[in-house]
Amino acid sequence: MSTKNNLSSVERIKKASNGLRGTLKESLQDDITGALREDDQSLIKFHGLYQQDDRDRREERNNKKLEWLYSYMIRLRLPGGFLTSEQWIGLHHIAGEHSTGTIKITTRQTVQLHGILKSQIKPTIQSFNTFQLDSIAACGDVNRNVTCSAHPKESAIHEEVFAYADKLSVMALPKTRAYYDIWLDEEKITDKKDLSAVAEEDPLYQDRYLPRKFKIGIVIPPNNDIDVLTNDVGLIAIIEKGKLAGFNIAAGGGLSATHGNEHTYPRLATLLGFVAGEENVLKAVYEIMTIQRDFGNRSDRKLARLKYTIDKLGVPAFKVELEKRCGFKLEETRSYSFTSRKDHYGWKQNHEGNWYYTVFVENGRVLDDEKAPLKTALYEIATMGKANFRFTGNQNVILADIAEADKETVNKSLQQFGILKHTNDAGALRKNAMACVAFNTCPLALAEAQRYLPTLISKLEPVLEKYHLQNDEIVLRMTGCPNGCGRSPAAEIGLIGTAYGEYNLHIGGDRVGERLNSKYKDSLTEEQILQTLDEVFAIYSKERSDKETFGDFAHRKWIVNQHV
């Protein structure tokens, strides 16, 4: 256990926060600044918001004797990533009224709005509340948005599995009423589950919360669309004879590393065993959280994720502690396999005959731009009330649960707004790529990501064509720093920002998310990236064995060999 006297400052802030309230109310009143008081900047994360500033504008504002252009990003808590069409309409209007207007679908199946001014936070949260949407614990040292395989077509038991996302999310909510208190003026949250009934006492989080963020993902094999092993806890649905038998539980995933800090590393979750039955599944996850709460490192936040706790204890000892806390033993892991990790674009039908259209949303940014009037299209479709909205872990949206009779109407709209063409025409590399937010809002960004990747891909496409690789579904991911929000360490090609305009090139991850990539080249400029990939693709196209993915080939050719 971490030593008490050496706690990180966030630990002090949490403990002294009076149930995550801190001086948030006072901070909101400070009209001399768009920022919050320092401690409140940590606390507001637990309410699903981040204080940010427009990094493009810092220098100019400095010169003008103006403070940085502070604003807030809000991230919704959306277990499994589901919105009704009414909720989408609400989101559309709230985005227009209070934020930059762009709706950002995240790599964890939820949405973010950026650029909300301090004075607009309360109106924003209150508006969301009228649509039964909240942002509780979407950030902070608590459980984050629970992800779940997105496409109902994946299996007849999707609905049953999907329900777990919500159950886990509710189980892991902080019990404090601070959110209602500060943002909703003590109104009862109009959530169907009446979360307000719970008392302030918090047996799970106590007054310390977790040492660090915590992530749970649920996957239905064989498509690993949510990258289950990159979560602190990954649940892998085991389907036997068409029924949900239970879940394999994996723990200790996490992708971040810090440049120059060798104690930090990305790690995929380790399979611990199999658990059946809802009660036991929830219990096992709960106790993994209590172990992390009690054993996690509270002095060095860089080493505080569950992955380090597990490696510190050792997997066997961790499992013993878990079983002790659960009061039952984990069963032997059941077999499963992943064959893909992607979104199924276009029209698909599920077992009940409902239709699903997966829209390609480049890097999750829903806006009207020269490529497509995506925001308007989605809004128009939402106003028809014929589709639900499901977000994928690859930053796309599925127009879901469309009745056979309505398919044509929706399709016409998609056609009209050019969304069909937009989705069809995107090349394989682009469709399977991801980039994190990075500039201009992410304070941790070292290099561009979502604003830049589209251009880089346009420059890579001719290179791929040169080697007839344009239809290969190579997974390319870019992040503006090694935190890996776009899960770049778990890609066949990872571009990880080191400085403005420079990226480390990682290769050799597998296609389905069971092997991380490794660093191949340091700090490449665009020109060097293009050149290096040109060379690498040339060799791959010549030397690959039948159906060998780029990731597997690269791993064999350059990564393993490097170490021999």
Added chain:
Amino acid sequence: MLAEERLKQLHDIINTSTKDELIWIKGYLSGLMKDDYINSNGHVTASANGNGHAATTAVKKITLAFGTETGNSKKLAAQLAAIAKKKGVNAKLTDLSQYRLAELPKEDYFFVVISTQGEGEPPIPAKKFYDHIHENELALANIKYSVLALGDTSYPLFCKTGEEVDARFEKFGAKRVIPLQRCDVDYEEDALEWFEKVIVTVTADAKSVAVAPPVIAHSVSKKATAKKHYNGTILTNIDLNDRGSNKQTYHIEIATEELIEYEPGDAIGIFPKNRFDVVEKIIAISGVDANAEVVTSKSTASVRELLTKNLNICYLLTSAVKKYAAIIQQEIPDTRMDLVDLLRIYPVKNAGQFIEVVKILSPIAPRLYSIASAPAVQENDVHIIVARNRFLSQDEQKFGLCSDFLGDQPAGTAISFYVHKNRAFRLPSPEKDIIMIGPGTGIAPMRSFLIERDATGATGRNWLFFGEQHFITDFLYQTEIQNYVQTGVLNKLDLAFSRDQPEKIYVQHRMLEKAAELYQWIKSGAFICISGTKDPMGKDVENVLLHIIAEQGKKSAEEAKEYLEQLKEDGRYEKDVY
């Protein structure tokens, strides 16, 4: 020259005199030395009744009326009244804004101290008086009068109002006992000299001594004007408003090689240059040879240079338009207009006619900008805040000459300026509290005050009310103000961003919210300073102040007015509004 004993007497007097008294003596003596008062023996005629002896003669009553905008005339008149009293003359001091016009014909001795404002306009408080004497034909043959005109030679219409008042009284048959005295900004000496003559005349009259006939010719101060022009260089010129703002407000730092003599509260005067494109257009339309030399009353230069640097071509006064009409011999309705438009609509016949036009144009008037820096920290530079003035003219977006000109000047540009003393807008002593109400560019002198108070460790508390349109784009000096709050230099801060919510919120609304505390501060001796636009801000703020005083002090509207008047009297209520 003097016998030892008399020299000793003189020294005794000098050594026991205060500075003010010495200035008075100097003025007194130079007044006496004027030819009119020296008799054929070379003796000063006034010597018998000049000083202490006056008290023994009959007390004479005079009215000393002042018309002031920025307080100079008032201060001066009060000083003169005090001197009069010492000299045994009972001077009734009255503000022209309060003057009962019906009394005028009953006056005996009527002396006016009045400044000129705007573009040769009377001070606003004296407007009623000014209009009265211009709109009525009065019979004032019984009145003996003289006018002391305050002005500034930087302006084209130097001491215009004083001249007009003087002329009207003459027209009404009043007897000018002392010639009109026009004063530049360093008016003290000239004023004392003028007033000495007033005293001499009045007391002489009391003793039935015939008064020498007054010199009719207007005397203009002969001494070299003391106004110093500094040659500076623009160090910084930044638009403080962020992208997306409706405004452009430039923070300009001007550095000089030498020390700049100024105090917090002062302004600087700057002469703008006319816009290059407009000058070229005028030259093109008029067909004049731009290099032709023209001799005007003030300078000789090429047409292009005169039009660029010397002469006002913007929004000509109606009187100038009339002169233009006379030159081109065409009817032009009473209006104000840019020269370029006049030329377009009412063309000159030929280039020669245009040269005549050039000769009737007035010089460019300086524009004042409140200094935003403080001598305690910035001795070799002054900072100003210039709001780009914008207005619609025939549905066309136009910009004010000087503010637009200044906004365009990049760092490194040479620029000359002078310091305009703002005697009625001063920091109180260090231990006094100040309430500063300075929205928009009104923040300029408040920044100066804060810098000065911070640097000198003044102990008085500081409360700032600031407002603008939008928090994000228009919070002038936000980071500096934040620092002042953090370091405790600013004890209180209230902000009003008018357009960040559906209903407009201005500084006066914030004052109302803080009414009780504000009144508490005022009651315990705080000074109130207002700076910024006169209309509507200055007026609205003053009304709210009156309201607060009435409500919090449980006073009638009348009592509140008197209370504020008293604060003004005590120098505790100061305005720098424009």
